[in-house]
Amino acid sequence: MENLFVNLEASLNRFLTATLPGSLPNLAMALASVVVILLFVLTNVVWLVYMERKVAAYMQDRLGPNRVGPRGLLQTVADVLKLLGKEDIVPVAADKWVFKIAAVTVLIPTIMLFAVIPFGNNLISIDLNIGVFYFVAISSTATISFLMAGWASNNKYSLLGGMRVVAQMIAYEIPLVFSLLGVVMLAGSLKMSDIVAAQKDVWFIVLQPVAFLIYFIAGTAELNRGPFDLPEAEQELIAGPFTEYSGFRYAMFFLAEYGNMVAISALAVTLFLGGPSGPWLPSWMWFVIKVYVMIFLFMWLKWTLPRIRLDHMMQFNWKFLLPLSLANILLTGIAIKLF
C-alpha cells in the first residue's frame, strides 16, 4: 500500500525511458503527473463542494443536500451538469478578451502549485530546490486573474470586488511569506522534501506555533474565505469579480477557489504538520487526512464567523500580523542561535 503510487510511477518511468529518446521521458512523466494532479484536484473539488454544504448544514442544524444520489452525494455532479448547460454570457459593455482570458488564467496557478507538493513519501512531481519560494511566487499570481475579471466585467460590484481582492491578497501575502521564513530557517532549505525530512522528530507546528497561526489566518485571507470573504461578499457586492460570469466560466473560478483551498492546506501540512508522515497508514493516506483536517478548519471558521470589515482587515494585517510575523522571525533567529 505504502508504495502503491511510487511503484506505479516507477514502472511508468521505466516504460517511458525505454520507449522515448533523450529528455522526453522526463517531460512525459511531468505530463502524467499533471494529469493525475488535475484529476486529484477535480475529484477533491467535487467532493469539497458537497462537504462544505454538508458541514455548513450540520453546523446550522439542518440536513443539507440529500436528494440527488445516496445522501445527496451526486449533488455536485448535478450542479456541474447544470453549469455545463448554462448559457455563456459576455456582457456587451465588458472588455471581451480580458473577460474571457481571466476565466482561463485563474486556474493556471492553482494547478501549478501542486507541482511541488509532496503527496506521500517520494511522491512529489517536481522537487524544486526552491520549492517554498516557487509556491509563494505562483500563488500570488492568482490575484491578477481576479483583478482582470473584476475590471473587465465593467460592473461596479465587480470593480469593487476586484479592488478588494488586490488590496486583501497583496496585504496578506506578506505575513504569509514571513510566517514561512521561520520554517525555512529551521529546516535550512526551501526544498519540500528536505522540510518534510526535517520534521521527522518534531513537527514544525510545535516549534513555530505563532507562524502556523499567522499562516492559517493569512491563508484564509488569500483564499478569500470567510471571515475574509470580502471580495465576493454577496451581501454587498453580489458575487464580486464573478458577478457577470455564468456557465463554465463561472465554474472555472469556483474550481480555482476550492483548488486553492486544497493547495494552501497541502502547504500547511507539508510545512507545519510533518508532511505525509505518520504511523500505521500509508503516507499518502496521512497526507489526505491531514489536508482534510486543515480544510475542515477553514470551513469551521467560515461558517462560524461574520465577515470582517475592509478597514479592520487592513489594520489587522498591517498593524498586527505584519509586526507579529517580523517578531516571530527575530525570536526564531535568536532561539536557533542560542540552542
Added chain:
Amino acid sequence: MEKAMEREVFRADSPRTETITMNMGPQHPSTHGVYRAVLTMDGEEITHIENHVGYLHRGIEKLAETRTFTQFMPYTDRLDYLGAMLNNLGYAQTMEKLMGVEVPERAEYIRIIMAELQRIASHLIFVASYAIDLSSTTGWMYCMRDRERILDLFDMVCGSRLTTNYMRIGGVAEDVPPGFLPELQRLINDLPACFDEYDGLISGNEILQKRSIGVAPMSAETAIAYGVTGPNLRASGVAFDLRKAAPYGIYDRFDFEIPTCANGDTYDRYYIRILEMRQSVRILQQAVDSFPEGPVMAKVPKVIRPPKGDVYHQIEGTKGILGFYVVSDGTSKPYRLHIHSPSFVNLGVFPEIARGGNIQDAVATLASIDIVLGEVDR
C-alpha cells in the same frame, strides 16, 4: 507649507479621483425586498445616498375603499408581512374604537399572546437577517429554527403561518385549540436559553461587535427629528413605548420594562431587540398565568356599518408606531383609510446616518433599521 501641499496630492481624499454611482437594490441581496438606494461612492466610501421606494406599491390604502371593513382584514397581513398579527390587532382595535365595541376578556388575552409572539418572531427575523447581512449565516439559521416554533403556534390557532388573518373586529376568529397553551408554555421556557445562545453566537462575536459598535450612530435628537419610533428610537436612549406611554388593549395589566440603550449605533439597534424579546417573554408568561375562560368574540353585526366620523388609533408594532386612520361615511366600506407605517418613517433616516461610512457599514445599518418593504410601499 509647500511640502504639506505636495503631500496632499497623494492623499486618499485627493480631488483627482472620481466617484461612481451605484444602485443598491431593487434586486440586491441585502435590501430585504425591493428597496433601492442610489449610492455615490468614492472608492468604498459612501458620499451620498438617495432613497427610492415604491417597487412594491400595491395601493392597499386605495384597495381598502372598495372592500368592506371585514374584508380588509387579510390585506393588513400583507403590510408588514413579518408582523401580520400586530397589523391585524392595529386594524381591529381601530375599528373597535370607531364603533365602541367591548372585546371579551379571553379575546384580549389571546390578542396579547399573539401580539407578543409576533413581536418575538419579527425580532428573530431581524436578528437573523442582521447576522446574515454581516455574513454570519449560522446565526441566521439558529434564529430561524426558533422562529419556526412560533409559526407553528400560529399554524395551530389559525391554520397559516405568515398571513394569519386571525383577529376580527370585536375579538379573534377562533378560540385557541386544546394543545396550544402547553406548547406555548414549553416555548416560553425554552426561549431565554435561545437568547443566551444568540448572545454567544452573534452579540458576543468580536468581529460583529467591531463592525457595529460606533457605526452609524443616531442621536436621540436626530431620531425624534426624523420621527423614528420603536426599537430604533429606544436604542437612541428614549424610553418611549406605546404599550407603556398610552396602553391599548390590556397592556396596563402587565409588568414589564422598556429597555433602552445609550448610543443609538448599529449594535444598540441590534441589541435592543434581544432585550425586547426577553421582555416579551415576561409578558407572555404573565398572560399565560392569568389566562381567563369565556367567549372570544363580541356581539358584532354581520355587516359592519360604523357611525359617520373618523378615528386614528396606533399601537406599538414590531418596528415602531403602527397607526390606522379610518374615515367612515356610514356605509359598509371605508371612505378613506390611511396607514402610518413605521418602516417608511424609519427608512427616512437611513441616508442621514449611513453617509460617510463604507458600503459594508451601509448594509449593516440598513439591516439594523429593520425595514419591511411591504409596509414601506403598502
Added chain:
Amino acid sequence: MLQQYAGIGVFFLVAAIFPIIAIGAAWLVRPKKPSRVKLDTYECGLETQGPTWVQFKVGYFLYALVFLIFDIETVFLYPWAVQFQVLPLFAFVEMFIFIGILAVGLWYAWKEGALEWK
C-alpha cells in the same frame, strides 16, 4: 535542474489548456440565445448609471506601494533564511539591522497614517 523547469512548463501548458477544453466542451452543449437585455450589465435589475471605469480612489495604490517594499524584503530574506544556520553571527546581526530599518519604515508609515484605510 533545467529539466525540472521544463516540467513546470508542462504543468503550465496543461493548466492553461484544461480550462480552454472545458469551456470549449461547454460551448458545444450550451444554448446560445443572446439578447440585448441578457447581455446588459447587471446592476440590481436597473440600467447602470454613469461610468464604471473611473479614476479610482488612490487609497488602494498607497497600499500597493507599502506592499512592494515588504515584498522585495522577502526576496532578500529567503536566501538568508536558507543559509541562516551556517552563516556567522555577523550575518544574523546584519539582517536584523535590515529588518530593523524596515520596521522603522513601517512605524513611519503607521505614524503618517498611510495604514489608515480611508
